[in-house]
Amino acid sequence: MRPSKAAGTVSGSAAAQSQQQVPAVQLHNAGVDFGDRTLWNGLDLDVRPGEFIAVLGPNGSGKTTLLKVLLGMQRLTSGTAQIAGKPVGHGSPDVGVIPQQRPLPEGTPLRARDLVAQGIDGRRWGPRWLDPQRRQTQERVDALLEKVGASDYAERPVWMLSGGEQQRLRAAQALATDPALLLCDEPLLSLDVAHQEDITNLIASQAKQENTAVLFVTHEINPVLPHVDRVLYLAGGRFRIGTPEEVITTESLSDLFGRPVDVVRVGDRVAILGGEDHVHHDHDHGHSHGEAAR
Numbered sequence: 067m068r069p070s071k072a073a074g075t076v077s078g079s080a081a082a083q084s085q086q087q088v089p090a091v092q093l094h095n096a097g098v099d100f101g102d103r104t105l106w107n108g109l110d111l112d113v114r115p116g117e118f119i120a121v122l123g124p125n126g127s128g129k130t131t132l133l134k135v136l137l138g139m140q141r142l143t144s145g146t147a148q149i150a151g152k153p154v155g156h157g158s159p160d161v162g163v164i165p166q167q168r169p170l171p172e173g174t175p176l177r178a179r180d181l182v183a184q185g186i187d188g189r190r191w192g193p194r195w196l197d198p199q200r201r202q203t204q205e206r207v208d209a210l211l212e213k214v215g216a217s218d219y220a221e222r223p224v225w226m227l228s229g230g231e232q233q234r235l236r237a238a239q240a241l242a243t244d245p246a247l248l249l250c251d252e253p254l255l256s257l258d259v260a261h262q263e264d265i266t267n268l269i270a271s272q273a274k275q276e277n278t279a280v281l282f283v284t285h286e287i288n289p290v291l292p293h294v295d296r297v298l299y300l301a302g303g304r305f306r307i308g309t310p311e312e313v314i315t316t317e318s319l320s321d322l323f324g325r326p327v328d329v330v331r332v333g334d335r336v337a338i339l340g341g342e343d344h345v346h347h348d349h350d351h352g353h354s355h356g357e358a359a360r
């Protein structure tokens with residue numbers, strides 16, 4: 067477990083205290099261009115340990131590209147990106163990823179526990195029985211399976227499991243290195259409502275209990291809304307950052323999209339009408355479009 071959300075001020079070493087204050091993510095004046103097109107720029111974002119941020123926006127607004135930047139798979143055109151105080155790097159143990167649910171092909175020769183173990187020893191060569199650390203690996207896998215509620219099907223072939231069960235295993239795999247940052251790329255897609263809630267609760271409790279920062283890309287805001295601390299809303303080269311109450315309003319989103327968008331609240335659910343299609347992409351370099359919602 068990483069240091070708790072509450073910053074220690076009285077006890078603990080100076081090093082531990084400074085560790086507690088290092089943001090999980092620091093983006094400063096970050097931007098990505100593809101040719102003449104500015105996907106987004108001027109992005110300043112510090113994500114605190116344990117903070118849950120929903121990344122929203124229409125198709126093509128650059129949500130996945132942002133995750134790729136943090137995975138070291140996409141270079142910034144401008145600005146800087148750091149994770150846990152270090153420059154982003156490919157394959158960093160500080161970052162875990164839960165991808166979209168895709169059914170694993172029939173006959174995939176892996177048990178549930180093997181899939182989770184790949185998050186621990188995925189970079190190791192040779193058969194697992196030759197691993198001098200295999201007992202520790204097994205214990206860690208057992209603990210991860212228990213954490214995500216998958217112990218009951220630990221020995222079953224992965225392809226026989228439901229989409230929700232497979233997604234729990236992907237979550238366990240992503241948490242294997244106790245990452246400072248968990249990137250979730252539409253992890254609820256193709257899951258039914260009950261499984262959406264399961265996976266969302268799992269990720270939210272990781273943020274709260276283990277102080278892992280979460281960036282959660284989704285088109286479906288309602289399943290995550292109860293857990294979200296802040297929203298990053300990307301659209302047409304511009305963005306808004308703030309609490310859901312600040313960003314997900316008719317006024318804020320109409321301003322972001324540059325045309326009327328209606329936000330309708332029904333009970334504790336929200337509908338964003340007119341916020342998805344036909345977003346104008348700004349091709350102009352040199353403009354910083356984003357701003358924090360106030």
Ligand SMILES: Nc1ncnc2c1ncn2[C@@H]1O[C@H](COP(=O)(O)OP(=O)(O)OP(=O)(O)O)[C@@H](O)[C@H]1O
Pocket residue numbers: 100105123124125126127128129130131132
């Ligand atoms: N390497 C690249 N070169 C050129 N254009 C790219 C590259 N990668 C992504 N794009 C474009 O950048 C835009 C943003 O892509 P991205 O996948 O980040 O969007 P997204 O917000 O995740 O979309 P979706 O909701 O559809 O998944 C898209 O128009 C995409 O075609």
